[in-house]
Amino acid sequence: MRKVFGRPEAMADVPMHYCPGCTHGIIHRLIAEVIDELGVREKTVGISPVGCAVLAYDYFNCDFVEASHGRAPAVATGIKRTLPDSVVFCYQGDGDLASIGMAEIVHAATRGEKITVIFVNNAVYGMTGGQMAPTTLPGQRTTTSPRGRDVEGAGHPIRVAELLSTLSGVAYISRVSVTGPTNVIKAKRAVRRAFETQIEGKGFSLVEFLSTCPINWGMSPLEAMKWVDEKMSLYYPLGDYTQVQEVAGNA
Amino acid sequence: MRKVFGRPEAMADVPMHYCPGCTHGIIHRLIAEVIDELGVREKTVGISPVGCAVLAYDYFNCDFVEASHGRAPAVATGIKRTLPDSVVFCYQGDGDLASIGMAEIVHAATRGEKITVIFVNNAVYGMTGGQMAPTTLPGQRTTTSPRGRDVEGAGHPIRVAELLSTLSGVAYISRVSVTGPTNVIKAKRAVRRAFETQIEGKGFSLVEFLSTCPINWGMSPLEAMKWVDEKMSLYYPLGDYTQVQEVAGNA
Amino acid sequence: MAKVVFDEERCKGCELCVAFCPRNLLVMAERFNSKGYHPATIVNPEECNACTYCARMCPEVAIEVYR
Amino acid sequence: MAKVVFDEERCKGCELCVAFCPRNLLVMAERFNSKGYHPATIVNPEECNACTYCARMCPEVAIEVYR
Amino acid sequence: MHEEAIFAGFGGQGIMLMGQLLTYAGMMEGANVSWMPSYGPEMRGGTANCQVVISSKGVSSPLVTEPLSLVALNKPSLHKFAPWVAREGLIVYNSSLIEAPPERRDVRILGVPCNEVANELGDLRTANMVALGAYLAITKVVSFETVLDAMKMVLPERRHNLIPLNRQALSRGMEIASLWHSQDPGREIS
Amino acid sequence: MHEEAIFAGFGGQGIMLMGQLLTYAGMMEGANVSWMPSYGPEMRGGTANCQVVISSKGVSSPLVTEPLSLVALNKPSLHKFAPWVAREGLIVYNSSLIEAPPERRDVRILGVPCNEVANELGDLRTANMVALGAYLAITKVVSFETVLDAMKMVLPERRHNLIPLNRQALSRGMEIASLWHSQDPGREIS
Amino acid sequence: MGEKVLMKGNEAIAEAAILAGCRYFFGYPITPQNEIPEYMSRRMPEVGGVFLQAESEVAGSNMVYGAACAGARVMTTSSSPGISLMQEAISYMAGAELPCVLVNIVRGGPGLGGIQGSQADYFQATKGGGHGDYKLIVLAPASVQELMDLTITAFDLADVYRNPVMILGDAILGQMMEPVIPGKREDLDLPPKTWATTGAKNRPKNVITSLILDPAKLEQHNLNLKEKYEKIARNEVRYRTYMAEDSETLIVAYGTCARIAQAAIDMARERGLRVGLFRPITLWPFPYDALRQTAEDSLRVLTVEMSLGQMVEDVRLAILGTKPVHFYGRTGGMTPTPREILNEIERIVEEGI
Amino acid sequence: MGEKVLMKGNEAIAEAAILAGCRYFFGYPITPQNEIPEYMSRRMPEVGGVFLQAESEVAGSNMVYGAACAGARVMTTSSSPGISLMQEAISYMAGAELPCVLVNIVRGGPGLGGIQGSQADYFQATKGGGHGDYKLIVLAPASVQELMDLTITAFDLADVYRNPVMILGDAILGQMMEPVIPGKREDLDLPPKTWATTGAKNRPKNVITSLILDPAKLEQHNLNLKEKYEKIARNEVRYRTYMAEDSETLIVAYGTCARIAQAAIDMARERGLRVGLFRPITLWPFPYDALRQTAEDSLRVLTVEMSLGQMVEDVRLAILGTKPVHFYGRTGGMTPTPREILNEIERIVEEGI
């Protein structure tokens, strides 16, 4: 019998620390598969965020750097500028990328840094225990929005894919989810396109994953996936967001 | 004879330190006129940036705070949250707002902070001697892009009005210039609308000024204005940029 | 002929594989693994067509599929 | 009747008022002010119609207009 | 009266609550108390422990490095903390998840099948209360009633419906411990 | 040989260049040298000065706090630095922009109408060279030729077309100074 | 005097701030102090205050700057890496003389480090992690009750001296629970905030800045600050001693370490060793004189820290070579045990050093 | 040995970096060091290197982190407020043992302050402005030639010890011009960067992190760092003296202040006063022993700084009360003059203190 599905080579054979049903693990696997398929494991450098995925460096079989909170795009820039032939990817959560790291991601994108960013939007700060994230939905309860996010005081959730796609340096942006086998397969295609975009030297690429945080959402893993489909995907529509054309002003 | 034009009350009667022909002075005057017209001088708090306008606090007859480089929107947030009835405006340069302060402006905008930001885009770091700004045009020579800005390495200029207008908290954004009496009059209208937006509690407002830096551009003040009209306004179209409708993804 | 192999020690009992097997072949075992989780397991292995859905949905990469 | 008044000590000689006076009434004076700038001045004051263009373009707010 | 105890187990086993109940009860009974949590290096599903001091004297160090009692709900924490226990101290361990008892012969050891008992009660989450009950029956640091009172303080209002079940679990733990007669160090039941 | 000089004026008057030319020339003639700029509190159009040390000994402090010479191209800087000048030192000032000479009687003072002369030469920007010429004629710290050589080093290639004009301005300054015979402290011409 | 309640250290800080009249909280989550923003997010709306989760520590500290400008009693809290990000704002606030309270619940470093308690940010807090000549008032509580009481004090000190005040705790203090009696705000005659930028109504405009381009004026500003710091150093030094009177070996420790040292001292006394404790409560101003006097009759000093030796430099500066100053430390989130400290005491006593 | 050229201090740093093989520069403009990024923007493309203007100091220092991970010789430069913003990244780089060179051309603080030269960031540089137990190697040049030479040295020290190295200059040093002979990179046997994350080709993967959640391991990491720091302290202490042999009054000063002090010493010697200079070149490791020995026969020590007194604490720690340690300082961008220092010398000599 032939193995038709198993652990990709770029993924380390160690247990992961994620909570049961957390989709960080699925996303890891997709990246590792793409690295394998593109045959770039030996020239890939990953950058892990501060967030639940901080230990990602343990889970991939490639070189890895741990960045300070939010600064992965700057660290990636330093690496990629030094090693232009390498394949550099950042793995970032929504707190990491869209809150503290907003300046760094906008500037990496506008510079057209030839890096790939895997952006894991789970609408919450997972690692620190479920505080509000910049992507927390209106009305969503978290440990720092105990009455539900009130956009009047706490602001509106940020649509990262849309925001970044206004920038000229961006070559590829897509938003995907992993709420079922079909979406997982689509998501992988996006990751692959993002890596290819980098390798072809076209510019900045990013894949935004709608991901789950069952533990902090207080849901079962399956309920969490449903919530992504029924709630998150409405606010954060799936699809490709490659560069939006000039937004013209009326003079 | 009746005075039909003179110094507004909200503007201090002191000489300014700006270079000859620099349009920072015109922009100051417009703000002061609007403050006078709205009758809010006594409840206005201005925030000056680190940049050529750092001494703006000397030039207005209202309370003023000097913020650290790029953090004016955060400082403004602190003030406005403490004094919800005050009128708070930030005066920021392009280095201040679009480079080091990118995270703060994006988040103030997405929170819908009820503040007004006067964003002075002169395509260069004026105060520090003409280095490249995030808004420096492709090919433009500066002291840190001595061969002209090469978007391949130095990245693309950021269109701040367009970028921010994707965010839900934004109530009013406009881009204006002061390259002639008509534009000056239009610009003032935009400033007025921005302040009104704040006073009416509608959310975040910003006016992007295309401004000149004759000294660092190596041009006469008049040439500089022509350059704004002929070059900058092409890359940065004038007009209103209130919130762009949902950028839909194709799922 | 198809086979799914579970790494029971890696399983965290999240039940996602169970939920996404189009043929409803998977269940959670009564037993605990050493972490204290009930591992997922297959009930009618002969009916599996190696569609890999279970494996693709497993966050722990705890499932191998053979054909 | 209209009048423009220049605060010559404030003038930095940028020439913007000169450029934007629709009636071309302004010129730069030969003399220096104490900062070393040639201040702007009006040549045919009687022709001024108090359009305020000069004043609106003056970055130094050095021009007052009366009517 | 002076007790220094460590409660330890997996992240999700309700370790912190055990310690908090004891601490609160101690305070309600007029003792000086402190409670100190510590999470293992792993973020999720790792080990967690809390350290409790209850004393009629003042509490100087809140850190318990030579516990008089250890309640261990999983294997890694038993391994980690068993050697810390003071001579003649007490170890209560969860025999549902730990096959072999600790190897020390100079302390009192009691294995309690917490998970099984909790499962019997219909809610695995009460395993911690079973262990706490056993611990209380032996040490008598605070009374059963005070612990129940403490529960009302510690659990948020919306969780008060769980109190009867927890009470049952505590009692079951106490019963099991009372079956254990010997005070001999090294003696154990399972 | 030991010279400590301050050159001062408005931001745009080419103050730094004066000092740099002197410093470069000093180095070319084998002396130890240092050049230290200082910008006033104002960012634009404010005062600026540079401090030059040229010495056959080593240069310890690059700061000039008791200058042997002062070249002042505007009023604020004359006011600021005139009191610093060492007794019997030299003050060269720009009489085009400064009506009243400094009030010290224990130093040598020379007023040079730099702006007028520069205007005559057709380029106001050469006012600094007029002043430098006058300073050199009196102090003879370095030779005229070396300064011209230094100009080739200091000015960027694309500005070398300005050298003839600057040379003229330097000469005019020297001429003016040579009309000034007296070495008496306090004596001045304008 | 309220009833005793069992509280986490972090919650005690949060509640104390509210008791002290703090109605503005800006902060960014970080372990091990998340209970503070979480508590504030629940409580602030109840008391009519503002809780705002900032986008970062940089932004949060600048929101504090803004709120302080507007005259608010305002606080932010974080842990080591987050505090490092605030260094520019801290220098600005000290420079602009803005009252505010900063809390650092220190964790193991450097870098991302770990999340267990540490005291390795002493230098940063006391010597100046930011640029320029400035000082924070730094308070080091050693119990949950003190976390509560000193937090209240911190707000008053900030207002009295127009200076940022930092509470330097650690993960242990922040996470532990102890009974506390809710503190009360003292009725102080605080100076009115006439300098605040609240709108120039019926008064000349107020300007808050730390930019002073004229170096002579900037120096004068620094000298004024220095004078203020000297006044604080004269008036606000705080410390406690424990069995120090007859001690031959004087332990110097603060915060959690002082608690542990106290246990070690009890053990040592049982063994007949004359050991005492000097516990600085203000880390800045450091109680140099009090320590020197307390140590007068001791034979030796032993500094115990959860770091590789930072406060020990201040201890040396106090003792100035008049007797041996030893150091015992654990770092990276490890805590010394009472027994370890006892062993160290016994070792130096035996060796007579 | 090249020909003498007249160079600005800032340009000497930039050119020295290129001579040292630095091919990666990330930085953000700030006065008074803009000549460095400007020079780099011209020169780097000429030598096949990378100049990138970062969006901020936070980003710039993290780009340095990334480039250092990738094995680059890399540098960033800034001035006081910008350096404060780098404190988190600095702590991370020290924690992850990444070699890099950081330059602080100090200006007057605190806050936005001014743009004239200052030495008030000494504490930040030497004690740790960031969080945790870590040390930077801190070099203090006093001339443009030394700016050049020590910059080259800095890159080597960084690589040899896998540690960030900071050059602590000030606006005066950065802005002044002096003749320099272009330096040369020594032929050192530098350890190969086998740890760098350059792609896991033909070797196991490399991981660079400062996260160590197990406190015992984090402590061990800190102890390893400590061992390294002790080695550096043994091997790399640098200082110079001037007329110190017979001095009754020993001045301790670094950088610009040392230059000015030297002028004052010349004046004092002319007046028959026996005054000498001890000039630390490594501020960390501070030359405690050398200073103690040099001061052995002096009656008193006078520390001169452009601050309100920071290095003087290290001087006190070296002298430990064995003789008076005086302090004279100007701050906020003011510089002491030789005459002021002379007056101070005369005063303390006359008063016999």
Ligand SMILES: Cc1ncc(C[n+]2csc(CCOP(=O)(O)OP(=O)(O)O)c2C)c(N)n1
């Ligand atoms: C400078 C700094 N600030 C804050 C933290 C604390 N912190 C760790 S992870 C995290 C947020 C994680 O959320 P996210 O990026 O959404 O990742 P997730 O855990 O949800 O995958 C925070 C705030 C830190 N380590 N460093």
Ligand SMILES: Cc1ncc(C[n+]2csc(CCOP(=O)(O)OP(=O)(O)O)c2C)c(N)n1
């Ligand atoms: C943290 C910090 N970084 C850098 C600087 C130096 N700096 C002062 S102003 C400025 C940029 C000014 O440019 P811009 O914001 O475009 O304003 P402009 O002067 O052009 O009006 C910079 C980088 C600083 N003061 N603080």
Ligand code: SF4
């Ligand atoms: S906390 Fe949330 S994001 Fe983090 S591992 Fe658990 S489920 Fe996943």
Ligand code: SF4
């Ligand atoms: S440098 Fe440019 S922006 Fe600044 S004052 Fe001068 S002209 Fe205006």
Ligand code: SF4
């Ligand atoms: S491979 Fe497909 S059919 Fe087989 S068990 Fe998995 S999901 Fe079910």
Ligand code: SF4
């Ligand atoms: S998906 Fe994986 S972890 Fe989840 S139950 Fe199935 S095998 Fe176990």
Ligand code: SF4
């Ligand atoms: S008011 Fe109008 S017409 Fe009169 S001088 Fe000014 S621009 Fe010319």
Ligand code: SF4
């Ligand atoms: S516009 Fe104003 S500053 Fe410019 S020349 Fe006219 S009066 Fe003078």
Ligand SMILES: [Mg+2]
């Ligand atoms: Mg998240």
Ligand SMILES: [Mg+2]
């Ligand atoms: Mg600008």
